[in-house]
Amino acid sequence: MPVVEMVGITKHFGRVTANDHVDFELEKGEIHALLGENGAGKTTLMRILYGLYQADSGEIRVEGKPVHIGSPRDAIKLGIGMVTQHFALVPPFTVAENVIMGYRESLNMDIRAIEREVASAAARFGIAIDPAVQVRHLSVGQRQRVEILKALFRQAQVLILDEPTAVLVPQEVEALFETLRHLREQGISVVFISHKLNEVMAISDRVTVLRDGRVIDTLETATTTPPALARMMVGRETFGVVRQDAPQRDAEAVLEVQGLYAEDDRGLPAIKDISLVVRAGEILGIAGVGGNGQTELAETLCGIRRPSRGSIRVKGREVAGASPAEMTAAGVGRIPEDRHTGLVGDLTVAENLVMEVLPRFSRYGRLDKKQIHAYAQQLIEQFQIKARPGDRARTLSGGNLQKVLLARVLANQPDVIIAPQPTRGLDVGATEYVHNQLLAQRRRGAAILLISEDLDEIMALSDRIAVIYEGEIVGVLPVEDADVEHLGLLMSGVVKETQHGTAEV
Ligand SMILES: Nc1ncnc2c1ncn2[C@@H]1O[C@H](COP(=O)(O)OP(=O)(O)OP(=O)(O)O)[C@@H](O)[C@H]1O
Ligand SMILES: [Mg+2]
Numbered sequence: 012m013p014v015v016e017m018v019g020i021t022k023h024f025g026r027v028t029a030n031d032h033v034d035f036e037l038e039k040g041e042i043h044a045l046l047g048e049n050g051a052g053k054t055t056l057m058r059i060l061y062g063l064y065q066a067d068s069g070e071i072r073v074e075g076k077p078v079h080i081g082s083p084r085d086a087i088k089l090g091i092g093m094v095t096q097h098f099a100l101v102p103p104f105t106v107a108e109n110v111i112m113g114y115r116e117s118l119n120m121d122i123r124a125i126e127r128e129v130a131s132a133a134a135r136f137g138i139a140i141d142p143a144v145q146v147r148h149l150s151v152g153q154r155q156r157v158e159i160l161k162a163l164f165r166q167a168q169v170l171i172l173d174e175p176t177a178v179l180v181p182q183e184v185e186a187l188f189e190t191l192r193h194l195r196e197q198g199i200s201v202v203f204i205s206h207k208l209n210e211v212m213a214i215s216d217r218v219t220v221l222r223d224g225r226v227i228d229t230l231e232t233a234t235t236t237p238p239a240l241a242r243m244m245v246g247r248e249t250f251g252v253v254r255q256d257a258p259q260r261d262a263e264a265v266l267e268v269q270g271l272y273a274e275d276d277r278g279l280p281a282i283k284d285i286s287l288v289v290r291a292g293e294i295l296g297i298a299g300v301g302g303n304g305q306t307e308l309a310e311t312l313c314g315i316r317r318p319s320r321g322s323i324r325v326k327g328r329e330v331a332g333a334s335p336a337e338m339t340a341a342g343v344g345r346i347p348e349d350r351h352t353g354l355v356g357d358l359t360v361a362e363n364l365v366m367e368v369l370p371r372f373s374r375y376g377r378l379d380k381k382q383i384h385a386y387a388q389q390l391i392e393q394f395q396i397k398a399r400p401g402d403r404a405r406t407l408s409g410g411n412l413q414k415v416l417l418a419r420v421l422a423n424q425p426d427v428i429i430a431p432q433p434t435r436g437l438d439v440g441a442t443e444y445v446h447n448q449l450l451a452q453r454r455r456g457a458a459i460l461l462i463s464e465d466l467d468e469i470m471a472l473s474d475r476i477a478v479i480y481e482g483e484i485v486g487v488l489p490v491e492d493a494d495v496e497h498l499g500l501l502m503s504g505v506v507k508e509t510q511h512g513t514a515e516v
Pocket of ligand 2: 173
């Protein structure tokens, strides 16, 4: 008997049908992947199972019995836990305190005893974490482990993970998979949502594909292939993108960075002596493991973070230290790294689209609403955004949010485009779309800095690849000379490119 059966689940949001008569079964001790394009209804289905949303119709059975799940409290009582991308941890508290909090009255409990108990649970589930350390000292990946431990400590028999790997670096993904295999051995069932087909192939036993709120199929992972899954998700073949013709090596140097330094939020050096050139019609890829200065580099180049030293020139003009608005005016377009801070959820799609170019739409101190609407409608068509100008941004799926951000930036035809993690969390189709947009900008002659932790993406799009490690550029190679193994050595700081070739560090 399956641990969980969801039968005929339907959920509407206004005129959107997020789940349309969905049947979903979860066996005991299986890792079940949930796949689908942005907006297919994956998160909605799991939020219903966790009691965050109520289905309009349909039935949920746990171990064969029909249940009503009115809140996460009900779900937890039934042994269902969920880890979302927004962690609900208290940073000044320790791991053990966070795990126990809200579960047991901990007023007069012996903290050492709790720590021992949490440590033994962590060991049982194969989770590497120190119970005595304060959560504020933990990386994103470690915080996720605390959330998982929290659910397991509450006796979860079903663990729902909504895009857990989107915030993880490759090494952490491997550690998470180890934990999931541990859980499976102990009979715990896992729902694993991811857009990365290779992850789904590597970890899941079965996979259910959703499209437009409907189940397309549930199959054994071993019987399918990534292209077949992509076709089921998107409803057509996907091809990936191809970079054509190499750029001219002597094209104009549009972005020139010399000896750039900047500090992180704690005042520690984050980027050190970075020098690079991006020419017109060129994509320079910045490869590296997350947290090696990529965010600070992007922020400094966009005027969000002040450099402590160094020069940034755009078309020969010095702009180091300029404000974000001045950078935009100088021709620097930035695709924000975090979709949720890049957009204002309570504003409409149209308002978000014109945010950076408002003066263009004001006359005699008044905003021309009609003109804004027309402009938004045009971008919605051009970028194939599934939304109307008046929709609130927060109701859009991840892929459509990213399209809004791209449209806002690219409509200005910037000379320089800073693109940090432009496809994080996007499905196969939306990723292909973003890649094609970046290549179109390259053809137009923009100078593009692509910052990505996804080596496949870097290899597919870049003309040259620079590797960043601990805030420094440790090598720059034309894509023809780059192979994954060598890039991996550079990314992990084992070797460094010098004027005289590769050197061990
Ligand atoms: N709270 C909400 N209010 C209005 N519409 C919503 C809400 N939550 C989801 N939707 C809509 O329901 C549909 C399904 O969204 P859902 O978040 O479940 O998709 P998803 O498969 O998780 O997508 P992604 O891969 O982008 O996370 C989308 O069209 C979305 O815009
Ligand atoms: Mg989702």
